[in-house]
Amino acid sequence: MNTNYGMEIVRATEIAALTAGRMQGLGDHDAILNTTRSAIIKTLNRIHIDGAVVNDRFHDREDIVNLPERIGQGGEKTDVMAIALEGYHNAADGRNNVTSFAAIAREGSIQSVPNLSMYKIVVGPEVGNVIDINQPPLVNVKRTARALRKYTENVTVCILNQARHYQLIREVRSCGARIKLIDEGEISGCLAAITGEKADIYMGYGFAPEGTMVAAALSCLGGYFEGKIFYENDRDKALAAEHGIKDFDKTFRAQDLIRSKEVAFAATGVTDGEFLEGVRFTSNGAVTSSFVARAETHTYRRLETRHFFDYKPVF
Structure with a gap:
């Protein structure tokens, strides 16, 4: 521009x-x-x-x-x-x-996305691409700890306080990591993880449009993002297709959502x-x-x- x-x-x-x-x-x-x-x-x-x-x-x-x-x-x-x-x-x-x-x-340059749920994992530039959204939360928390040279017990995971995350919360707690629960504001939670000021990793379900805003911030600040859109039925997949999304198992990264x-x-x-x-x-x-x-x-x-x-x- x-x-x-x-x-x-x-x-x-x-x-x-x-x-x-x-x-x-x-x-x-x-x-x-x-x-x-x-x-x-x-x-x-x-x-x-x-x-x-x-x-x-x-x-x-x-x-x-x-x-x-x-x-x-x-x-x-x-x-x-x-x-x-x-x-x-x-x-x-x-x-x-x-x-x-x-x-x-x-x-x-901004990928249009449907108004559907997206599972996200966001970390700062010190962690990089060692995370893998297809791996269990326990694995990603431990990889984050190693990248930051922290004990797992000293890693802070930011998660939205929603019923759908009860199992995720239990898994994170099982490895001893600290949890910061927020009621709303997933973008702020992701930014906290990118900067490392109040969290080390963000994970959980939110909205796909918010994922593009996180990707825009990450394009400016560095860090690493992975997201997968959650489809409940064929109608959701048809809606995604209207936005040019054909691979319904795609793992979106920042460069896929912000292409500039x-x-x-x-x-x-x-x-x-x-x-x-x-x-x-x-x-x-x-x-x-x-x-x-x-x-x-x-x-x-x-x-x-x-x-x-x-x-x-x-x-």
Whole structure:
């Protein structure tokens, strides 16, 4: 891409986070999601791009504000992904690990995926490709421990706290590894594993569209990702085929989901989470914590931005 769009899309995630932050804990799940999605659409539409919006998990929901098929004021053709509010139930309930994400890449480089479950394993660059999604969790935890030169008991595994993961949790516990359970926010959990700050490995089921956002981040930061889409029936396979997926046993890696190094990634915390701190409101504005990364140069920035509403209201 001719422009580094990282600082453009982080403005969109900041506005989304500020919008969600004002509705945090009010208990209305749909309202906070719809309002935040409207905010990120408005901000992304200010960018001088001709962006094709891909992998919106809510595109077929009549009760949820739809992202447009194309976004921006015109210009360079790109692919755009936006998850205005990951963990919106947590946001509405006033709980942690809520984040806004966006990614932009060269046109045609982001793999379109169906809105189905995907089993993922994510590790940081120190671990590399020693993991194998087709191996039992016990094997992958022990391989991670060896790569990090840690005792297995000192490895932290991040897992979504869902009923489908009870067997996975039992297997991880059987080898003595530490577990960090999160209710929502799988992308933040994966980023924690990539950076190694709060986890060493992420594993478990989540959504396939979220997998592409993780792959965008990983393209910028390094690390290793494997994912397999879970198909319950022939209808799911037919849906995948509409997205150009023909190998239903395929193990997706980051380069399969993001087929270019021309990609930028941005995230802003809404509530304190595994990867970023949340919005802090002040007497005359707010403070946001964001992250911006670019794959072409493997550079990233952590931003603390102070917003003064008295000078330029953002709402």
